[in-house]
Amino acid sequence: MKFIHCILLAVLCLMLFACENDNEESKPAVENASVNTLENDEMTPPIEVDEKIIQEIDWEVSETFEAGNYTMRGIPNKVGFIDAPLIENKGNKYMWHFWGELPDGELTLIGIKKDSEKLVPVLTQENQHVWTYSSPAGPNNGADAHLPSNMRLPESGKWALLIYLGDKYFDNIIVNVK
Numbered sequence: 001m002k003f004i005h006c007i008l009l010a011v012l013c014l015m016l017f018a019c020e021n022d023n024e025e026s027k028p029a030v031e032n033a034s035v036n037t038l039e040n041d042e043m044t045p046p047i048e049v050d051e052k053i054i055q056e057i058d059w060e061v062s063e064t065f066e067a068g069n070y071t072m073r074g075i076p077n078k079v080g081f082i083d084a085p086l087i088e089n090k091g092n093k094y095m096w097h098f099w100g101e102l103p104d105g106e107l108t109l110i111g112i113k114k115d116s117e118k119l120v121p122v123l124t125q126e127n128q129h130v131w132t133y134s135s136p137a138g139p140n141n142g143a144d145a146h147l148p149s150n151m152r153l154p155e156s157g158k159w160a161l162l163i164y165l166g167d168k169y170f171d172n173i174i175v176n177v178k
Contacts, residue, residue, distance in 0.1 A: 045110050045119055046131050047164050053172075057160045059114050062173045067097060068141030074173045079163060081149075082141075086159075086177045091124050091152035097143035098136050098165075105166020107147055108132045114158040122161055124150040136165075153177045 064083050065076040074080025074097075081094040096107065108131050109122040121129040129152070136145035153159055156177045163170040 043118075043120065045108070045121075047108055047110070047167055049110060049119060049162065050169070053162065053169055054112060054117075054160075057112075057172060057174070059158055059160070059174060061158065061176050067143060070141055072097060073175065075171055079171055079173065081173075086151070086153055086175050088156040088177055089152065089154055091127065091150050094149050094151050095140070096136065096147045096149055097141060098145040098147075099143050102136065102145060103165040103168040103170065104135070105164075105168070106132045106135050107149070108164040109149075109151070110162040110164070111153055112160050112162065113155060114160075120154060122151050122153060124152050 062074055062080075063076070064071050064073050065080065066072070067080065071083045072080030073083040077099045079096070079098050081096045084092055084094065086092070107123075110131070111120045111122040112118070113120075121131045123130045123133055125133075133147060133149055136147040138145065140146035153175075159175050159177055161173045161175060163172060
């Protein structure tokens, strides 16, 4: 009888151990392996931002323009995303589009609010702020490359979105967050 109890106990322990391992394996994987998530309020961008770039920001909201069947916000024939309202602390999907010759590398977006010096991540992945997404992919909506993203900004007001591809500064887009 004790032998049967020992066997049942061993089987029960194995089942618990197996279930625990299954839970580890069944955790959702990050869809984009190149996404860098922030931990413990890590607020240092992966790229050094030149102070001159910030000083030279023209704080006029970037224009809208047509590309394909969409209205974009950004710089015509260079960079833009499908225009949609940006609402304080509310994430949304935005499709980025790039024209012309692009530097190699992943997209990094750094936000800076007007009259502030604080650099913040703009991109989100699984509702967590991240600094970087993967590299833009092939043509879309008349652009030479595109990249879907999720973005969220923490406060209302004017924001500059500093755009980096790889470690190269590409340009900025000024948005008004409601």
